[in-house]
Amino acid sequence: MKLYSIGVGPGDKEDITIKAARRLGESPVVFVPVKQWGEKSFAYDIAKEYINQKAEIVELCFPMSYDLDELDKNWKENARIVREKLEKTETGAFIVIGDVTMYSTYMYIDDAIKAEGVEVELVPGITSFSKVASLLGIPLAKWDEGLAIVPATRDSDFDLDEIFEKFQNIVIMKPSHNPENIVKNLKKHKLENNFTLVYKAGAKEQEIYTKIEEMEKGIPYLSTMLINKSRGRFVWHAKA
Ligand SMILES: C[S@@+](CC[C@H](N)C(=O)[O-])C[C@H]1O[C@@H](n2cnc3c(N)ncnc32)[C@H](O)[C@@H]1O
Numbered sequence: 461m462k463l464y465s466i467g468v469g470p471g472d473k474e475d476i477t478i479k480a481a482r483r484l485g486e487s488p489v490v491f492v493p494v495k496q497w498g499e500k501s502f503a504y505d506i507a508k509e510y511i512n513q514k515a516e517i518v519e520l521c522f523p524m525s526y527d528l529d530e531l532d533k534n535w536k537e538n539a540r541i542v543r544e545k546l547e548k549t550e551t552g553a554f555i556v557i558g559d560v561t562m563y564s565t566y567m568y569i570d571d572a573i574k575a576e577g578v579e580v581e582l583v584p585g586i587t588s589f590s591k592v593a594s595l596l597g598i599p600l601a602k603w604d605e606g607l608a609i610v611p612a613t614r615d616s617d618f619d620l621d622e623i624f625e626k627f628q629n630i631v632i633m634k635p636s637h638n639p640e641n642i643v644k645n646l647k648k649h650k651l652e653n654n655f656t657l658v659y660k661a662g663a664k665e666q667e668i669y670t671k672i673e674e675m676e677k678g679i680p681y682l683s684t685m686l687i688n689k690s691r692g693r694f695v696w697h698a699k700a
Contacts, residue, residue, distance in 0.1 A: 461546040461578045463491075464553045465570075467560040467585020468507045472662030475586045476510065483583055484510040487553035489545050492519050493565040502663075502682065503555045518545060522565050531568070539572035546578055557682075559587045563611060563633060588684045589631040591661045598688065601629045612638045624649040624687075632685040639679045646672060651687055659683040 464483045469475035484490065490511050492504045497519070504517070511517070520538045525531055546552050556564040560582050573580060589609065593600045601607040608627040610619060611634045623630060624645050635642055635657065646652055657669040659680050669675065669683075 461543065462551045463542060463546060463573060463578050463580050464551070464583050465560050465566045465580060466507075466553050466555050466583040467558055467562075467564065467587075468503055468555050469586045470558050470588040470591040470662050471502070471506060471660055471666070472591070473506060473509060475591060475662055476506065477583070477585060480507075480583050480585060481510040483553055484555075485512050487512060487515055487551060488549040489516045489518060489552040491542060491545075491552060491554040492517060493522050493554070493556065494519050495522060495524055497521055502660075503557045506557070506663075507555050516545075516549075522568065535569045535572045539569050539576050539578075542569075542573055543576035543578055556585075557588070559585045562587050562609075588661055588682075589633070589686065592656075592658045592684050592686055595658065595661055595666075596656055596686065598686070599629075600631070600686075605629055607631065609633065612636075612642055614638055620645045621648065624651065628689050630685075630687040632687070635683055635685050636679040636681045639675055642679075642685065643672060643675050646675075646687075651689065654689055655685055655687045657683050657685045 464487065466480045466483055468480055484507055492501045494501055518541070520541060522534060522538070554566050556566050558564070560566050561584065570580065589600065605628040607629045608623045609631040610623055612632050613634055614637060620641055632642060646655060652672045657675065657679065659667040660682050661684065
């Protein structure tokens, strides 16, 4: 039994690798993670034209929770479902947005999947922040600069001030989780004119924000912020 865990890129259907497209075309079953039943999956939207038309689509629900026992139970249950399907099909694919190794849902259940006796191959994808930097026409880092990639979740709040202090280039993932803390630190470090936020980079719904006042109103999910201390707002190369 083998599972291909596939990053399908951040949103543009052309930003999917040849390997990912090929595996999707060959897989008899495709697992699609959702946060709640009935929710539309962005990863599925990106991948669907590459999925074999005869493939069975199996949604796996990963509810938002901070209860570790509940999460453990959910991950084991989803891993069991994957193994039961693969017993019949031998191979299958699990899809995630962007790259599979960057904050992806798949990585939560990797251990549980392997404990079920399933062999796993990770198929990398283009990350959201690579796409954002390319859209804006800027480097993520150059020469000997450092690059920090941090999630803005409430648990990591205490780090943001220090990160803003130390790094030349910063990528903030999941900024919708804590816009107040981001705004506070942008102001504290006088970086109000050095950030760009992109919502759904590469997708037709893509939007670009550069004003601090817009951040104060809240940040939509599936946005990524780039901060570069030596540059101003990076909108000049951006194309929808
Ligand atoms: C669960 S993480 C998945 C990251 C993904 N595996 C990657 O490689 O970018 C979700 C976060 O990724 C970022 N993200 C994913 N797709 C995006 C897109 N198309 N545009 C902007 N940000 C995106 C957002 O920061 C979002 O909160």
